[in-house]
Amino acid sequence: IAVHCLGDEATLRRWLVYDPRQRVQGWRFASYMLLHSNALHLALNVVIQLVLATPLEVEQGRIGVATIYLGGGVCGALGASLLQPSLFLVGASAGVYALLTSHLAHLYLCHGELRYAGWRLGAVLLLASADVASLPIPALLGCGRVGWAAHVAGALAGPLLGLAVFPNQSKKDARGRRFVRFVRLLSAISVMLLVVGAILGNIYLIALPQLRKPS
Template identity: 35%
Template sequence: LAIFIYYAVLMPQKQWITLDIGVWESPFIYRPDKRQEAWRFVSYMFVHAGVQHIIGNLVMQLVLGIPLELVHKGLRVGLVYLAGVIGGSLASSIFDPQLALVGASGGGYALMGGYFMNVLVNFRQMVPLFGVFRLAFILIIVGTDVGFALYRRFLVEGAVLRVSFVAHIAGGLAGMTIGYVVFNCYDQKLLKDPRFWASILAYFACVVFAVIFNIFLSPAS
């Protein structure tokens, strides 16, 4: 939020509405032409495309993050969140290699993916109406946010700067794997759960592939 305010207020531009050149020059944004600056694969989560974007991310993180932290504590939630952020940027660099990336949607969708899987798995143990409400709530948030991301990506005419939405999908997948395992074994020792190590190994293999792709195969080179 502080970084958003800096670009929106201290560097006057159209940032309250949409991306502008001041954000494009930020050292935080992920840009394919500067992907050798490895911190950008993580720091892009601090920069947002406009007021709608940051409000959506904040609401998602507060609504999901606070309840998850109350049950699973900050370390586990942070692990899932960071897995979504890194997975989102690496996936975007492969499947949308010519576009920039901003926002914390990868991390937010990782939390949502883990939460969604837990609701599905434990649905029979819930009060039916409560379970339906939780699923509907998640689907409404996802539909709204993804719809807005697709609108910015494909339908905004004359947009000078376009940003990728692939991080939403990759973050959700990270949450449905690593997030599901982490949140599902809240009453167990995480390091003793073989599912955790299986998901970590699979995630690590994807990261290694993405790194090799960016070094040797990326069309953005």
Template identity: 35%
Template sequence: MSGRRVEDVEMRALRSDLRRNFKPIFDRHDPEGLPVRDLQREMEDEGITDRIPRERLNELLDMADRDDNQLITYDEFINLMTSEQGLTKAERSAFRSVLAIAIENIVPKSMREDFLANYSCCPVPPLFIPLITLTEVIVFAVYAVELKEAGVAVTATSGVPMYSPLVYRPTRRYEAWRFLTYMFIHQGYIHLISNMLFQLLFGVMLEVVHKWWRILILYLLGVIAGSMAHSLTDHHVSLVGASGGVYALLGAHIASVIVNWREMNYKCCEGNIGRILLSAPVRLMIILVLVVPDTGLAIYRRISEPDNFKVGVTAHIGGFGAGLLLGVPILKNISRLPWETTLGWVTMAVYLAFVGFCVIFNGLYQGYPPTDWS
């Protein structure tokens, strides 16, 4: 077999392999092609510049975009991968190693225009919120049994295992894990049930769009912000409950509305009742109706009944603030604008500055009760 025939066979095999592995991925996107800028950014994020210099990557993508419309179609991709003047063997290998993931990370145009198109349980269904909810229920049940055996009744509004190493206690602030693990302990059935219902309702909605790992980060950082805020204002008061995480989810919903306002209002004025109910203004109103009266009443009772009211108001506020601040950079922004990127960096800096201040305050402030080193 001549050299030319061998090359033809290899090229046909390459085209067949590319069609089998990449055409289904391209088909999930828009027929006009993938934005060159998005493709370049995603490929760089996947580490292709470790194998191909950025200047060469730009040259190859420009070469692929033959009609210079800043979009790369499947046919243009095939031409690039099979052209004798295109990629070297090493470059072709580098492209193949990252391209599939890079393309998957690019949000199709239809989904960038329509926020509802991003609701999907595929390829991974909501995981974090159901699992953390189940864990919190199990921990509550275990301690309820322990308290019952010790002769302490767990009622609708009472029954806290203050001996637990999970509870945040001002006297044991050096045990840093308590700033996070207090979320597993609840004071009575009502406290538990209300938190679990809220986080299932609002957390799963977020997770379906933004995926489990983003919600995990937001929830846990919200819990930490809640205990940090509580430690600033309630120097002698212990803290239990997942409200910091729950309120972080509520704050994250507002952050999502801010950065996806236009996409959430896609075709909402065409009379479709579902789109109206899920539009940005309605979402925002629902969250504010839930948060503002509850927080306002809690603050009022905290001021008017300082000796009787024991809800950690600042923990709620801290969690909500964390969700609002971190939701901008962490949650999926399906059509990111330059000002939204800048806003994300600013809000992340504000959150980090707050946590840093809280850590320093906890270390230097002398008004906390004596440390229990036992």
């Protein structure tokens, strides 16, 4: 279940939007996902979430999918805070990207038991390619800047989080359970290091230098 709000109410925007000037308010790295700039933005994200998350929930469970969705959103905001440090963020696109690319982890873990695995992989690559190709469109139409850094960070987080949290894997796995456990552990450590690094980057590269500037 995903809860969304259209981002028209001033009070909601003030408290939930990711505002780079208020990056010390940690909840904004997740709460921005509840806001959307317009009805089309909201509808696209909800529809894509349903398409991507439903098969994952059936095959990997709700908790894992929810973790990837929220974790992808947080990672997206962290990525944007470093690579596009002046950009305000609304929307759940980073979480949606994480859901999309987490299918790669799902295909890896359950490769021997999934039906139509090749078609699934093709669909993931096709959706990712189409979305990347559409990134310049809002700027060309004069609709404002696109949070490409959030999209990229969410997409990178998806497979890593999927490998770390998805509970199910192929019982016919000839590669050995030890190797899969190693891959899972490596993915979990990578996510933690990237998140900690992004937090430290926000503190030491952006927040502290701003505080030291003369008023």
